[in-house]
Amino acid sequence: MNGYYRNPDTTKSTIDEEGWLHSGDVGYFDEDGELFIIDRIKELIKYRGYQISPGEVEGVLMSHSAVMEAAVVGVPHALDDEHPVAYVTKMPGAKVTEQELIDLVANSMMDQYKLRAGVIFLDAFPYTGSGKIARKELKIMAKELAVE
Numbered sequence: 001m002n003g004y005y006r007n008p009d010t011t012k013s014t015i016d017e018e019g020w021l022h023s024g025d026v027g028y029f030d031e032d033g034e035l036f037i038i039d040r041i042k043e044l045i046k047y048r049g050y051q052i053s054p055g056e057v058e059g060v061l062m063s064h065s066a067v068m069e070a071a072v073v074g075v076p077h078a079l080d081d082e083h084p085v086a087y088v089t090k091m092p093g094a095k096v097t098e099q100e101l102i103d104l105v106a107n108s109m110m111d112q113y114k115l116r117a118g119v120i121f122l123d124a125f126p127y128t129g130s131g132k133i134a135r136k137e138l139k140i141m142a143k144e145l146a147v148e
Helices: 008-014 054-062 098-108 135-143
Strands: 025-029 035-040 045-047 050-052 067-077 081-090 119-121
Touching: 045 067, 050 054, 054 067, 054 081, 054 098, 067 135, 081 098, 081 135, 098 119
Parallel strands: 081 119
Antiparallel strands: 025 035, 045 050, 045 081, 067 081
């Protein structure tokens, strides 16, 4: 692509001087050279200088047999930038506590990934028109949890 149609500012912020397109995706190459896209830069949570990938935490939460869906967003925090909070829906009839999921993440991931703002169980997630979890709505809900 040469750029965005009639939008030089967006083109300049997306394509650098060397011609590289900055998609806003976060990914990695494995030992076989395969590329894996795991998150979006806009969705990263900032905690004390660390950038936390919500997708990685969600993957750990989804490994629990009682978790049907999970979404992790940042709760604004005066000292630490943001604290991760997990929104979770449970499998029908399944039982799991907030503390079990907090411990699962704490025992599976580095310290900065801890769910410092907790786990909130939802009956259902809000979705966008395209069927994705409406993270903007979850972020609005998370702002109400903010500690000044």
